Amino acid sequence: MALDIVLLGAPGAGKGTQAQLLCKQFGYRQISTGDLLRDNSARGTELGVAAEDFMKRGALVPDDLIIKMVEGELHGDEAVLFDGFPRTVAQAQALDAALDARGRGLPEAVFFQIDRPLLEERLLGRWTNPRTGRVYHERFNPPRRPGIDDEDGGPLIQREDDKPETIKRRLDVFEAQTLPLVEYYDHAHRLAAIDATRSVDEVAHALLHVIGMEHAH
Ligand code: AP5
Ligand code: MG
Numbered sequence: 001m002a003l004d005i006v007l008l009g010a011p012g013a014g015k016g017t018q019a020q021l022l023c024k025q026f027g028y029r030q031i032s033t034g035d036l037l038r039d040n041s042a043r044g045t046e047l048g049v050a051a052e053d054f055m056k057r058g059a060l061v062p063d064d065l066i067i068k069m070v071e072g073e074l075h076g077d078e079a080v081l082f083d084g085f086p087r088t089v090a091q092a093q094a095l096d097a098a099l100d101a102r103g104r105g106l107p108e109a110v111f112f113q114i115d116r117p118l119l120e121e122r123l124l125g126r127w128t129n130p131r132t133g134r135v136y137h138e139r140f141n142p143p144r145r146p147g148i149d150d151e152d153g154g155p156l157i158q159r160e161d162d163k164p165e166t167i168k169r170r171l172d173v174f175e176a177q178t179l180p181l182v183e184y185y186d187h188a189h190r191l192a193a194i195d196a197t198r199s200v201d202e203v204a205h206a207l208l209h210v211i212g213m214e215h216a217h
Helices: 016-026 032-041 046-057 063-071 090-100 118-123 164-177 180-187 200-210
Strands: 007-008 027-033 080-083 108-113 124-130 134-139 192-197
Touching: 007 016, 007 180, 016 027, 016 080, 016 108, 016 134, 016 200, 027 032, 032 063, 032 080, 032 108, 046 063, 046 108, 046 164, 063 090, 080 108, 090 180, 118 124, 118 164, 164 180, 192 200
Parallel strands: 007 080, 007 108, 027 080, 108 192
Antiparallel strands: 124 134
């Protein structure tokens, strides 16, 4: 079985874009905590209602809610791509413990390196399919018809947290609370870094290389 992988990177770094590509090509299972939370919020579940206010403000949802939600997803044999999780050291420790308890190896993290101005540009131009989580960018990765998903023909939306003020807050929160995970995984010799400023295809190639799947391509 392939290793579980943590996609570690700032908002807009391209985690969701790459996760969708890898899942399609190699049968990984994507666990995107952001997508799961948005789905809960759309369905009005207790978790969704509790998370909404944090998400709107660009703050992190409390660790205990997130860890419980992810533990509920850790079933099946496929290798998992964690997208947007863990985001705090407490979440990373909880993930290691949960995988260990299930007899799985500990995950490797891939850090998406990219600077802030490019992140803002990517998030401001993003369009998302709320049903599948597939993302486009109006300039960098446009759909064939504006506002329409290439795959299912349904409408694309702009995320509520992709507004200038909220983007700024999300990037600040990333730097304060999630960036320390680079050190956490590096210290455990479980970190690789890739240049996330390149094109979608180039980033995909670099990602396959560091996770040892390039020959399967
Ligand atoms: P979440 O949904 O995880 O959002 P995020 O981390 O802010 O990351 P994004 O989804 O914005 O970015 P991405 O890296 O996936 O980029 P994408 O591929 O879309 O979290 C949302 C909220 O939920 C959080 O703020 C928090 O409140 C809560 N939450 C979630 N997880 C949590 C957790 N673990 N703990 C606590 N709270 C949690 O790409 C961005 C754009 O760039 C797209 O338009 C895309 O087309 C374009 N693009 C992508 N790659 C490239 C490229 N190589 N070149 C050019 N354009 C590109
Ligand atoms: Mg995402």
